[in-house]
Amino acid sequence: MFDTTSPKDWKMEYTSLGGTGLQVSRINYFDNAEAYGNPRGNCEILFGEALKQLQKTDPYLYRRTDLVITTKFFWAPSGHPQSIQRRFDYSYNGINEYGTSRKHIMESIDKSLKRLQLDYIDVVYAHRFDALTPVLEVVRAFTDVVKSGKAHYWGTSMWPSWRIIQAFHLAQQYNLIPPIVEQPKYNLFDRHYVEDHYLPVFDHPYNIGTTIWGALDGGILSGKYNSGEVPKGSRLDKASRLTFFDPNIPKHKLEKLQKLQLIAQRLETTVSVLSIAWCLKNKHVSVVLLGATKASQLETFAAIKVQDKLTPSIMQEIEEIIQNKPKLDTNLYGPFFRIPNARL
Numbered sequence: 001m002f003d004t005t006s007p008k009d010w011k012m013e014y015t016s017l018g019g020t021g022l023q024v025s026r027i028n029y030f031d032n033a034e035a036y037g038n039p040r041g042n043c044e045i046l047f048g049e050a051l052k053q054l055q056k057t058d059p060y061l062y063r064r065t066d067l068v069i070t071t072k073f074f075w076a077p078s079g080h081p082q083s084i085q086r087r088f089d090y091s092y093n094g095i096n097e098y099g100t101s102r103k104h105i106m107e108s109i110d111k112s113l114k115r116l117q118l119d120y121i122d123v124v125y126a127h128r129f130d131a132l133t134p135v136l137e138v139v140r141a142f143t144d145v146v147k148s149g150k151a152h153y154w155g156t157s158m159w160p161s162w163r164i165i166q167a168f169h170l171a172q173q174y175n176l177i178p179p180i181v182e183q184p185k186y187n188l189f190d191r192h193y194v195e196d197h198y199l200p201v202f203d204h205p206y207n208i209g210t211t212i213w214g215a216l217d218g219g220i221l222s223g224k225y226n227s228g229e230v231p232k233g234s235r236l237d238k239a240s241r242l243t244f245f246d247p248n249i250p251k252h253k254l255e256k257l258q259k260l261q262l263i264a265q266r267l268e269t270t271v272s273v274l275s276i277a278w279c280l281k282n283k284h285v286s287v288v289l290l291g292a293t294k295a296s297q298l299e300t301f302a303a304i305k306v307q308d309k310l311t312p313s314i315m316q317e318i319e320e321i322i323q324n325k326p327k328l329d330t331n332l333y334g335p336f337f338r339i340p341n342a343r344l
């Protein structure tokens, strides 16, 4: 018998990325960046090689049409021997190896495609907002990348929301292609971007989707640091080389974590899975990026099922533990944003 249902009716949980027809699940989306890996660029090389090998073992399962592969541009690999040793030291980058100028975007797309061994990338991101490049230049460059067929969509990461709005309207005005997705940080301890700052761009006509990172707060929300000991080989153990993580976990986070752990135990899961399930409950989250460093950490896929256990009363219990719901500013959102179905 033929299955006449559409893939959208199948049991696998898919969601549209923002206002597009691109269907993303929690396991068909792969995040890269030209800046990732040591030396920078190595993440794309390893991903490209792994995909080629997997496609040899099972060409159907790993078919390109079913994968959403992305990368981000801002900090290019400079090739300087010192920058290879010090991954987060960008002082060896030439002035045009940063940012999102047209020159950088055009050079980066070709280099990323080569490292990834791909003919096209599904979504390319401006990894940060570049204060030196006019937004119209960025929109035009990404439009040209998309029109060339080297990418299908473009997005932003950690851009000020009003810059996304500006990009959208410039695209409309000049008949260019607007961004469709933003990649912000979001987790139980850090809610401001998704629950406040980006609210205006989730609504019509922007319809921005999100692919959130840092869902485990760099591993802190896995509970592995609760005892005060830093396990060998963990991210915080390597923190001296990762300048953007503070190796000292604040006491207030540890106290909340111990309480979250009790809820996780009651739900027969781990605090990592609970933390990711909590992110998935937010209707503005299209994809949660998993930063697993070991196969065993992929236990967090269970979050897809654990979501159902996060009933309104459990969500309220979590709310009372974390006590950090962003307070929306009436001056920004208008006086009636608390009414049911208010457009935020």
Ligand SMILES: NC(=O)c1ccc[n+]([C@@H]2O[C@H](COP(=O)([O-])OP(=O)(O)OC[C@H]3O[C@@H](n4cnc5c(N)ncnc54)[C@H](OP(=O)(O)O)[C@@H]3O)[C@@H](O)[C@H]2O)c1
Residues within 6 Å of the ligand: 031, 032, 127, 157, 158, 183, 212, 213, 214, 215, 216, 217, 218, 219, 220, 222, 224, 233, 234, 235, 236, 272, 289, 290, 291, 292, 293, 294, 296, 297, 298, 299, 300
């Ligand atoms: N757009 C951006 O600016 C941006 C910024 C950062 C990241 N990202 C993207 O988002 C992805 C995820 O971000 P992230 O790495 O910060 O996310 P994260 O999930 O907050 O942290 C990942 C860390 O959590 C630990 N971990 C993961 N699963 C675990 C588990 N089941 N049990 C225990 N520990 C676990 C690992 O720690 P150990 O190392 O200790 O094993 C890993 O290093 C990155 O890979 C990257 O693709 C984007």
